[in-house]
Amino acid sequence: MSITPLNEIIFEIRYNEWKFIFLQSENSIIINAQKSKVYKIYEKILTLNDFLKYSSNSDISKYSLLEQLNSLFIENKIKLKEDKDDLILSFENNHINQKLILNNKENIDSFILLEYIKLNSKKLNEKEIPSLNNKINFQKLNSEIKKKKIITNFNPTKIKAHNSFISLISIFPCGNLISVSCDDSIKIWTNNLKLIQSIIKAHLNWIYYVDIKDNNTFVTSSVDRNIKIWKKKENEFQLFSCINNAHNSYITKTIFNNMNDNIISCSGDEKIKIWEFKDNFNIYQNITTLNFGYGLYSILILNDLNLLIASGKIGTKFYNIYNFELICYIKESKCGNWNCLSRIDNNRLIMGESFYIYVVLINEKKVSQKIEINIKCSTVYVLNNYNVFLCGGNSQDFLIYSTDDYKCIQTINGKHTSFINGFLLINNNQLLSYSDDFTINIWEI
Secondary structure, eight states, X not given: OOOOOOOEEEEXXXXXXXXXXXXXXXXXXXXXXXXXXXXXXEEEEEEXXXXXXXTTOTTOOHHHHHHHHHHHHHTTOOEEEEOSSEEEEEEEETTEEEEEEEEEOOSOOHHHHHHHHXXXXXXXXXXXXXXXXXXXXXXXXXXXXXXXXXXXXXOOEEEXXXXXXXXXXXXXXXXXXXXXXXXXXXXXXXXXXXXXXXXXXXXXXXXXXXXXXXXXXXXXXXXXXXEEEEEEETTEEEEEEEETTOSSSOEEEEEEETTTTEEEEEETTSEEEEEEEETTTTEEEEEEEEEOOTTEEEEEEEGGGTEEEEEETTEEEEEETTTOOXXXXXXXXXXXXXXXXXXXXTTEEEEEETTEEEEEETTTTEEEEEEEOSSOEEEEEEEGGGTEEEEEESSSXXXXXXXXXXXXXXXXXXXXXXXXXEXXXXXXXXXXXXXXXXXXXXXXX
């Protein structure tokens, strides 16, 4: 199958598990229906005049008709009936009963496949759809996926979330969100950014980091040198335990090691500490201290490889997660912020420092790529399902790079007025960016 030119999307409607895409070719409207998690696609090709007949109003435009259809979906006034060969949409428009029949499409073109993959957030796999193997050039198709823009709507929704810098936003398994800030507060949100709980003065100073263990437990660390563990009680999070003066300087990151219920922290005092919970005393006790060296910023646990990764200004160190013995030291790869260390896949780490991004091969224990960027990096974030990583920093712009060839795909005006501190994918199709300007931007992807 040849790769056909991509048609222009003029409208998209999401309805329960369905996504309806309206495309315009040179002289027709294509209506494409895709069902999430099921490889089944229905399509109807109409001339523009035929399409407008469904409006029962000769003066109506295609855009206002689509807006009417969208309203009918929102109000649950469109009925869907799916059979072996067709998808039937029944609705009333301008007091006239209408039926729109979409046919099951077997000869699938590249655009529809691309949209199907985007809807299901994954690359196409030959083994997944064996009946199509003879019709599709997968190599060319996947190269088209790489070129596809991640963000196409450049006007995000903006929310003022805190009264000072936003350090980090993370997501609970249930989908709720948590944010921490330089205003010393913790906020819990729904997945559509409705505030559930605000914990004022949660620390005595700037809260750097939050790590979630489960829906009922999280840990925070701060410039005040304290580590706090929070648990849900009567539908609200309350302080469960506090490790006072856990370090001799600010604590940039504290994370759970769920394999053995330990907590691991790193600090500006150049030390990594492992804390074990003592049931008898209801406290966490320091059981191991590792001396990293100057400029320690971030840590990462790779439980599948039994590794603890620590990174900072002097390089990156690999430790055994069980006995904490040093395995290797990679001086060439550096990390310049608590949110600048992440994992791409089974064998690749990514980190950022100053005007460079480093890709480290885990098994080979060496730097494979050093990428020069035009912003001073303060965060890197991997979108695995899209085969990209994002980089933000001391600029309004943020950059989107391919994890395949490490080339920049997009430069986006982040619509922030200060440093971008991080990103978070929510609801499978929304990207949050958060900043020193106290705000969260919500991007559709």
